Amino acid sequence: MAAGAIVPPPAPETVVRPPRERISSWPLLDRLAYALCWATGIALCLIAIGIVLYMFIKGLSYFSFNLFVESPAATLHQSQSGGFKDALIGTLIVTAIGTLIAAPVGVGIAVWLTEYGRPASLARVVESAMETMAGAPSIVLALFGLLIFSRGFLSFLSQGAPQGALGESFLVAGVVMTAIALPLVVGSTREGLLQLPSRVREASFALGKTKATTISKVLLPSVRPSIASGVVLGMGRIIGDTAIITILLGGTLRNEAVGKVPILGTLRGLGSTLTYYVYYNSPAGEGNAHEKAYVAAFVLLMIVLVLNAIVTRLTNGRRPAGERGRAYQMLRFWQPSSTEPL
Amino acid sequence: MFPGADKRSGWRSGAREDQRVERALGALAVAVLAVIGLMIVTVLIKAWPSFAYNGIKWFGPGGDVEEQLRAMRSGTPIPGHGILYFRAWPLIWGTLVTTVAAVVIALVVSTLAAVFLSEFAPAPARRVLDPVIRLLAAVPSVIYGLIGILAIAPWINEHLISNARKQSVIYVVQLNGADLMTATVILTVMILPIMVAIAANTLDSVPVSWSEGSAALGVNRWRTIWRVSLRMAMPAIAAATVLATARALGEAVMLAMVSGGHAFAANPLDGLTFLFEPVQPLAATIFRESGGNTVGPLAHTMYAIAAVLLVSATLLSLAGWAARQPLKRYGVR
Numbered sequence: 001m002a003a004g005a006i007v008p009p010p011a012p013e014t015v016v017r018p019p020r021e022r023i024s025s026w027p028l029l030d031r032l033a034y035a036l037c038w039a040t041g042i043a044l045c046l047i048a049i050g051i052v053l054y055m056f057i058k059g060l061s062y063f064s065f066n067l068f069v070e071s072p073a074a075t076l077h078q079s080q081s082g083g084f085k086d087a088l089i090g091t092l093i094v095t096a097i098g099t100l101i102a103a104p105v106g107v108g109i110a111v112w113l114t115e116y117g118r119p120a121s122l123a124r125v126v127e128s129a130m131e132t133m134a135g136a137p138s139i140v141l142a143l144f145g146l147l148i149f150s151r152g153f154l155s156f157l158s159q160g161a162p163q164g165a166l167g168e169s170f171l172v173a174g175v176v177m178t179a180i181a182l183p184l185v186v187g188s189t190r191e192g193l194l195q196l197p198s199r200v201r202e203a204s205f206a207l208g209k210t211k212a213t214t215i216s217k218v219l220l221p222s223v224r225p226s227i228a229s230g231v232v233l234g235m236g237r238i239i240g241d242t243a244i245i246t247i248l249l250g251g252t253l254r255n256e257a258v259g260k261v262p263i264l265g266t267l268r269g270l271g272s273t274l275t276y277y278v279y280y281n282s283p284a285g286e287g288n289a290h291e292k293a294y295v296a297a298f299v300l301l302m303i304v305l306v307l308n309a310i311v312t313r314l315t316n317g318r319r320p321a322g323e324r325g326r327a328y329q330m331l332r333f334w335q336p337s338s339t340e341p342l
Numbered sequence: 343m344f345p346g347a348d349k350r351s352g353w354r355s356g357a358r359e360d361q362r363v364e365r366a367l368g369a370l371a372v373a374v375l376a377v378i379g380l381m382i383v384t385v386l387i388k389a390w391p392s393f394a395y396n397g398i399k400w401f402g403p404g405g406d407v408e409e410q411l412r413a414m415r416s417g418t419p420i421p422g423h424g425i426l427y428f429r430a431w432p433l434i435w436g437t438l439v440t441t442v443a444a445v446v447i448a449l450v451v452s453t454l455a456a457v458f459l460s461e462f463a464p465a466p467a468r469r470v471l472d473p474v475i476r477l478l479a480a481v482p483s484v485i486y487g488l489i490g491i492l493a494i495a496p497w498i499n500e501h502l503i504s505n506a507r508k509q510s511v512i513y514v515v516q517l518n519g520a521d522l523m524t525a526t527v528i529l530t531v532m533i534l535p536i537m538v539a540i541a542a543n544t545l546d547s548v549p550v551s552w553s554e555g556s557a558a559l560g561v562n563r564w565r566t567i568w569r570v571s572l573r574m575a576m577p578a579i580a581a582a583t584v585l586a587t588a589r590a591l592g593e594a595v596m597l598a599m600v601s602g603g604h605a606f607a608a609n610p611l612d613g614l615t616f617l618f619e620p621v622q623p624l625a626a627t628i629f630r631e632s633g634g635n636t637v638g639p640l641a642h643t644m645y646a647i648a649a650v651l652l653v654s655a656t657l658l659s660l661a662g663w664a665a666r667q668p669l670k671r672y673g674v675r
Contacts (some may be wrong), residue, residue, distance in 0.1 A: 004675045030564035032461070033454075040451050041458035041471065044538070047531060048474045051481060054489060107368060121361035126371045128663055129378045135574070135585065135659030137592020139628050140648045144381045147388060147645075182374070202644075210356035212363040233480075240482025242595040243625075277441045282488050284599040290492055297485050304480050312473045 047150050052301070059298020062291040072253040072277070079088040081289060084296050086255045087277035090170070091239055091303075093266070094249070097174025098181050105178070106185025111215055113186070114193040134183035140248035145176035148250075158268055159258045166250075169258075170267045173248040180241060181234025188233065192226025193219060198247055229314040236307045239300070242275040251276060274300045370598070378664045382656070387647050391638075395426040398647065404429035407605035411631065414640040422610055430647065432607035436621030438606065439522060440597065441590040444529035449583055456541035456579075461567055479535035487599035490528045495519035497599060502619050506520075515606050515619055524606050524619040525601040529593060533586040540585070544578035544669065545571050577668045584662035588655045594625035601626060624651055630661035 021033060067083035109126070117123035117205070149157055150167030158169035195218060204214040245251075250270030257265035272280070274296050279285050279295035378565050393400055409420065410428050459471055499519025508517050535609040548571045556566040572579075602620020605627065622630075624647050631644055 026562050026564060030562065033564055033568075037454050037458035040454040041467070043451075043462060044383075044455055044478070044534070045471065045474055048478050051478075052488065054493065055485065105374070108367050108370045110373050112364075113645050116364045116367060118364075118368075122372070126375055128660055129375045131659040131663045132378055132656045133374070133586040135592075135655045135662075137588075137594065137655055138623050138627055139594040140385065140594065140655070141381070142653045143628065143645060143648045144385055147384050148380075155515060156419075179377075197581045211360045213356075215363070240480070240484070242482070242484045243629060246595075246629065246631065275482055278484045278488055279595065279599070282484075282599060283491050284487070284603070291475050293488055293492075297488050300482055301485060304482065305477065308477050311476065323426055 001247070008062065016177070031094055052305075055294070055298050055301045059301075060293040062295050063298070064295070067292065067295055070274075071177075072264050073253045083294070084274060084277045084292070086253065087296065088272045088299070090249070090255055090271040091273040091275075093170050093271075094174050094177055094245070095238050096266075097171065097233055098177030098230060101178040102181035102185050103227075104232050106182050106230065106234075107189050107220070107227055109182075110186045110189035110193060111220070114190055115211065115215055115219070130183050130186055133179055134187075136179070137243075138180055138241050139243040139247070141176055141179050142244040143191050145172060145244070150174075156268075168248050168250045168270060169278075170249065170269065172273060173244055176237045176248055177241065180244070181231075184234040184237060185227070185230040188230025189223060189224050192223030194233050196222060202235050210328055225314045232307050232314070236304055236311075239273075239303055239307075240275060245273050245276045248278070249273065249276065251280070253277075253299050274303075351540070367509060378482055382652060384650055386401065387640065389649035391648040392426055392428060392642040393649075396428055400428060400430055400673055401434060402429055403431035403607070407432050407627075408420065411605075411627075411640070411643070414638070417638075426642060428643050428646070430624070430650075432605050433622055433624045433627050433647070434650075435607045436522075436605075437591060437623040437625075438535060440525050440529055440601070440621060440623055444528045444533060444590050445529045445583060445587050447526075448534050449522055449579075452537035452541055452582070453579060455534075455538045456545055456575075457540065457567055457572070459542040460545035461563075461571070462551075469646070475535045475538055478531070479539065481597040482595060484599075486528050486532055487596040490524055490600035491520060495521075495524050496529065498524060507615055507618065511612070511615060511619070515604065517615075517618045517620075518602070519618075520600050520620060521592050521618045522601070522604040524623050525597055525621065525623075528596060528600060531591055532593065532596065533590050536589065537579075537582040540582035541579050542577040548574050574655060577665050581662040581665040584658050584665060588658040588662070591658070592625055592651060592655055593623075594629040595625050598626035598629040614674060637648065 023031060026034070064083075068086055068088065069084050070083035070176070072082040072084060086330045090191030109130070113123055113126060145166050146167045148154070148167075149172045150161070152164035154167075155161075157171045157175075158166045160166070200218060200222065201214055204218045205211075249272060250256075251272060253272060254268045255266055255271035258268040259265045278293050278297045278300065281289045281296065283289040283290065287293075405420070405427075407429065413420045413427075414425060417425070422429055459468060463471060496519055498521070499517075502523075503517050503519065511517065552570050552574070553566050556570045557563070561569070601622055603622065604620040605622040606620050608616055608619035608621050612619065628647055628651075629646050631640060
């Protein structure tokens with residue numbers, strides 16, 4: 001045979017599969033690190049299980065249906081200090097106000113950032129402003145809110161005070177809560193929009209649709225799960241916040257309406273939420289009735305668990321197929337003898 | 343020709359509508375920008391009297407913080423000083439110790455956990471762990487505080503602090519289990535989930551071909567993770583660390599509940615007792631004094647603390663944002 005003749009490649013059936021890599025073949029240090037990885041993963045699970053179980057056991061052992069329907073009262077006799085009906089209503093009101101403002105504003109900003117974003121420098125600044133908002137401690141946001149809303153001309157949001165306005169009410173707390181939910185809504189919506197392939201937009205433009213129509217009729221409907229999960233995450237954050245409530249809701253046990261107008265009066269009045277109720281009844285607060293704190297915290301945790309389940313449901317549906325999990329890809333790659341792809 | 347095609351009215355009005363939408367959304371973004379700017383400016387203005395009176399010494403040590411706050415509340419200045427006299431060092435020290443300790447522990451644990459999640463965890467474990475981490479991130483801080491003050495602090499008080507240890511510092515401070523250690527442990531658990539989530543997300547997006555290349559060179563799987571995946575994920579881990587630091591800095595409620603409620607600069611020279619001494623971080627101080635009103639020296643001092651927190655948190659957020667920029671090269675957001 002002449003030199004330089006092309007040697008045909010070996011037939012594909014004869015591919016030799018490398019032996020599966022064994023952990024036991026690794027150096028000691030690597031094996032140690034591997035064990036540590038497993039240990040931390042399991043520890044995380046144990047911590048979560050521990051927290052949930054502890055709250056379940058403590059919450060259920062002091063559980064009583066009356067706590068949900070009685071208003072709290074400031075007395076040291078635990079049999080008469082009532083339940084957390086007002087706090088539950090307060091949580092609902094604050095969450096509703098915060099979410100109702102944060103959702104449209106957040107979606108609007110996310111759309112502007114991804115679809116328009118002109119001039120680019122302004123988009124950059126807005127982006128970093130969102131980071132600032134996300135990183136700002138909620139207690140600082142609360143102090144800022146107090147400063148702004150105690151101006152006299154904003155007294156219609158709370159109630160009058162010797163100098164200007166009181167600056168504390170459900171409305172004020174709800175509006176300030178917007179600031180902690182907004183970054184989550186913007187982030188999640190933006191993520192969804194960026195993941196949409198550009199052909200979706202191009203197809204719509206090719207049909208002669210304007211950008212505005214494309215956004216409202218094509219883009220936003222297809223990122224609905226992202227928007228929803230951002231909003232739900234934001235709700236969770238609002239429900240769990242204590243610092244803003246303590247400073248901007250007056251910390252009264254019962255919801256106290258201002259004036260005679262039924263709904264507006266409550267919104268302008270003071271009150272409390274579940275988080276504040278937990279704090280008030282913890283040894284650090286004035287009430288110091290830890291049975292009630294446990295039950296309220298249990299209810300709070302249940303709400304968070306439900307919201308969490310919703311988010312999980314929403315995000316699982318939208319994860320693209322190719323991103324099903326690198327863990328699986330690695331499995332296929334490191335263990336070539338393993339079975340069919342999932 | 344279609345009737346009316348020459349007018350091109352549809353095209354025109356569409357373009358105009360487009361412009362309107364762009365302007366409206368842009369205005370929204372600018373409004374939020376303005377609110378954030380306003381926040382930084384107003385908080386700084388309100389804080390100014392405190393900084394102006396104390397100067398750079400505001401950050402330094404000097405006297406008992408509790409006494410200074412009490413003087414502001416009652417309106418009678420400490421003899422020899424003005425009403426605004428304030429030395430924040432014990433609070434700053436408390437913040438630094440809790441934050442740094444929690445972040446360092448969380449950095450190690452979260453990196454290991456993220457590697458586990460994205461490389462070793464079998465698919466079912468991953469399906470469980472993802473929601474678990476989201477849950478840990480979503481538990482309200484007041485619940486962490488409640489668990490800390492009702493379960494962990496009494497346990498530490500009973501089992502870890504001996505009577506001899508309590509007696510040794512009884513004239514300076516009372517040890518009751520609500521202390522530096524409790525605060526740090528719970529803070530670590532609180533900031534872990536964000537760090538794990540960000541790091542695992544980035545490890546997930548390391549191109550498989552990179553790991554394959556490494557494997558083809560005969561490198562074992564752990565070394566591949568260490569040398570290739572983690573190195574690429576470094577900017578994300580740095581960003582996560584910075585974000586977690588900002589979170590730890592701003593945590594008020596939980597720390598106010600479990601850190602002892604006494605503005606005391608825990609002394610590392612006390613040996614092991616150091617871990618059991620109370621601290622009071624900056625944010626927790628604002629939370630404790632929140633009953634105060636918006637006028638007067640106490641308010642100026644609280645806004646001064648808020649300004650310090652806000653400026654540090656802003657710098658950290660921007661640093662985190664900057665740290666994530668190199669990842670854009672790889673198409674990771």
